[in-house]
């Protein structure tokens with residue numbers, strides 16, 4: 289079977305199912321990532337800001353992606369962004385069709401370098417690149433990217 293052909297069933301290709309080791313490790317968010325996750329726990333979406341060159345970026349990292357200076361500042365943003373690209377997923381990882389498709393998108397924000405990959409809840413027939421979206425936070429937040437349950441279109 290060529291990789292150029294569409295795969296219609298996982299039974300037709302050789303595969304194995306296993307747990308990835310990644311679940312056995314714990315990664316730290318670092319000092320700025322920890323503060324960013326704490327902000328999410330409070331229902332705020334923030335961006336990292338470089339004091340040297342002024343670049344504002346996501347996801348937050350200890351060093352500026354433009355000038356490599358150490359970053360210690362976070363800044364609040366409205367959370368309103370736009371869909372830069374997306375994928376509509378109809379099948380789960382076992383190849384079974386899901387009752388509801390899942391939309392995963394790269395969401396960018398005006399004036400911010402980088403972005404967030406997250407779920408978008410909308411009609412798959414209506415989604416488009418450039419669509420304006422905003423985050424919907426969970427009621428029970430834990431300090432995780434999943435504190436944003438999904439992004440939804442701005443009417």
Ligand SMILES: [Zn+2]
Nearest residue numbers: 338341352355
């Ligand atoms: Zn910088």
